[in-house]
Amino acid sequence: MSLAELRRLFGDRLIEDPVIVALYSRDASLEPRPAGAIGVVLPESEEEVVELVRWAVRNRAPLYPQGSATSLSGSAAATSPGVVVSFERMARMELRPEDGIAVVEPGVRLEELNAELARHGLFFPVDPGSAMSATVGGLVASGGGGMCGVRYGTVRDWVLGLRVVTGRGDVLKIGCRTLKCRSGYDLVRLFVGSEGTLGLITEAALRLAPLPESAAALLVYYDDVEALAGDVARVRAGRVWPLFAEYMDAEASALVGLERRHALFIGVESPAGAEGAALERLESLLRGEVARRAAGWAAAAGLLEPRRRLFAAQAARAREGGGVLVVEDVAVPPSRLAEAVRVLRALAERHGLPLIIGGHVGEGNLHPATWCGADGGQRLREFLRDVAALVAGLGGTVSAEHGVGALKRELVALELGERALAYMRELKRVFDPHGILNPGKVV
Ligand SMILES: Cc1cc2nc3c(=O)[nH]c(=O)nc-3n(C[C@H](O)[C@H](O)[C@H](O)COP(=O)(O)OP(=O)(O)OC[C@H]3O[C@@H](n4cnc5c(N)ncnc54)[C@H](O)[C@@H]3O)c2cc1C
Numbered sequence: 001m002s003l004a005e006l007r008r009l010f011g012d013r014l015i016e017d018p019v020i021v022a023l024y025s026r027d028a029s030l031e032p033r034p035a036g037a038i039g040v041v042l043p044e045s046e047e048e049v050v051e052l053v054r055w056a057v058r059n060r061a062p063l064y065p066q067g068s069a070t071s072l073s074g075s076a077a078a079t080s081p082g083v084v085v086s087f088e089r090m091a092r093m094e095l096r097p098e099d100g101i102a103v104v105e106p107g108v109r110l111e112e113l114n115a116e117l118a119r120h121g122l123f124f125p126v127d128p129g130s131a132m133s134a135t136v137g138g139l140v141a142s143g144g145g146g147m148c149g150v151r152y153g154t155v156r157d158w159v160l161g162l163r164v165v166t167g168r169g170d171v172l173k174i175g176c177r178t179l180k181c182r183s184g185y186d187l188v189r190l191f192v193g194s195e196g197t198l199g200l201i202t203e204a205a206l207r208l209a210p211l212p213e214s215a216a217a218l219l220v221y222y223d224d225v226e227a228l229a230g231d232v233a234r235v236r237a238g239r240v241w242p243l244f245a246e247y248m249d250a251e252a253s254a255l256v257g258l259e260r261r262h263a264l265f266i267g268v269e270s271p272a273g274a275e276g277a278a279l280e281r282l283e284s285l286l287r288g289e290v291a292r293r294a295a296g297w298a299a300a301a302g303l304l305e306p307r308r309r310l311f312a313a314q315a316a317r318a319r320e321g322g323g324v325l326v327v328e329d330v331a332v333p334p335s336r337l338a339e340a341v342r343v344l345r346a347l348a349e350r351h352g353l354p355l356i357i358g359g360h361v362g363e364g365n366l367h368p369a370t371w372c373g374a375d376g377g378q379r380l381r382e383f384l385r386d387v388a389a390l391v392a393g394l395g396g397t398v399s400a401e402h403g404v405g406a407l408k409r410e411l412v413a414l415e416l417g418e419r420a421l422a423y424m425r426e427l428k429r430v431f432d433p434h435g436i437l438n439p440g441k442v443v
Pocket residue numbers: 027028064065066067068069070071072075076087106127128129130133134135136137138139140141142143144145146147194195196197199200201202311312401402438
């Protein structure tokens with residue numbers, strides 16, 4: 001495959017320096033070790049993306065779309081010698097506050113978007129733990145959620161329309177730029193979570209929410225996870241709709257400097273000046289030991305800070321232990337949360353693996369994290385397979401929000417069955433007949 005034509009098309013926006021290309025070839029999952037791209041292209045317009053896809057079709061060259069490469073499932077890694085398509089230069093945004101929408105290019109970072117929207121009293125409420133660097137394109141393509149998922153759902157609830165370039169080089173405008181539309185099959189939902197395997201997203205129309213005036217939050221400790229899950233259920237039954245309900249097990253709490261006990265971070269929206277009443281109402285529903293109270297946005301964000309630090313702390317602990325961190329992403333019905341935590345721990349012990357669990361407990365989404373040295377790969381794979389079986393037995397899924405990527409293909413096949421996967425592969429052939437878009441991912 002010659003890059004000469006790409007050099008002509010993109011000039012210095014084709015990166016060939018092997019050191020930089022190697023950095024772009026991986027994502028935050030760190031595994032599997034990517035084969036590595038041979039170049040990185042930074043398109044600046046949809047027309048350039050079309051040109052790039054046409055080149056890739058002619059050369060049968062794999063394209064690896066990438067936002068900020070914070071994927072934890074290996075979905076943004078270049079797993080064969082191909083070209084990384086980084087959308088960092090496509091970051092224009094058009095805010096339409098009067099219509100309650102924003103139309104943005106894929107490289108817009110979520111934090112930037114929300115900084116602009118705050119001036120209009122609006123926000124885009126899907127906030128993954130990586131929101132500081134994650135992009136709209138990456139979030140939409142991975143179908144992710146975030147800390148406020150219990151209140152606002154996942155990204156698929158907030159995408160109204162998309163422009164995409166398919167693996168045939170066609171530009172499709174799908175969905176709409178209005179708050180409602182029913183125009184044919186819902187291709188938007190198909191593309192949300194397609195992880196760059198069906199088309200390259202060049203524009204997204206997003207629904208926006210009014211920025212709540214204020215928030216109030218609690219950090220609550222428990223000696224057992226059953227009591228914690230019971231409190232989450234009690235809040236739900238008490239007709240309080242939390243803004244977030246985040247969990248850390250005793251190991252996770254100790255790792256980020258809290259007491260070695262199960263911790264619940266629970267917050268609610270509140271009118272300005274009424275935070276005290278909101279906290280009182282929340283506390284009246286809880287049986288755990290309230291350790292910290294926060295009134296107002298800044299204080300609630302501060303209260304969540306140890307939870308946001310968990311990933312970095314886990315990664316550091318894994319490195320100390322001579323291993324690479326693997327963060328699982330399971331969801332179970334909330335009524336089975338405590339059971340899930342208990343059996344996950346028993347499973348890790350049986351496999352002789354360390355385990356630290358955090359998660360978005362309001363949606364039953366747990367992130368059990370483990371690691372082992374180079375000699376433990378087989379043990380790790382067996383553990384992950386057992387986790388999949390366990391979660392299936394609890395009526396759950398192994399892929400709640402991080403996506404399938406390169407890491408979860410086998411587990412998702414077990415969960416959905418071969419027939420469903422065969423239909424997905426057929427769909428992939430419709431949009432990407434030459435198999436150039438993010439090969440080796442999802443299906
Ligand atoms: C510390 C940390 C916390 C995290 N917390 C969460 C969380 O709370 N919730 C959650 O859901 N995830 C979380 N993640 C995972 C990840 O950050 C999110 O999935 C994020 O949305 C990915 O955005 P990105 O811009 O980094 O995308 P990337 O990682 O670059 O890409 C993700 C996927 O999107 C594809 N893609 C990117 N841009 C395009 C495009 N323009 N067109 C087509 N395909 C494209 C890529 O090929 C890849 O398949 C976390 C990760 C980290 C490291």
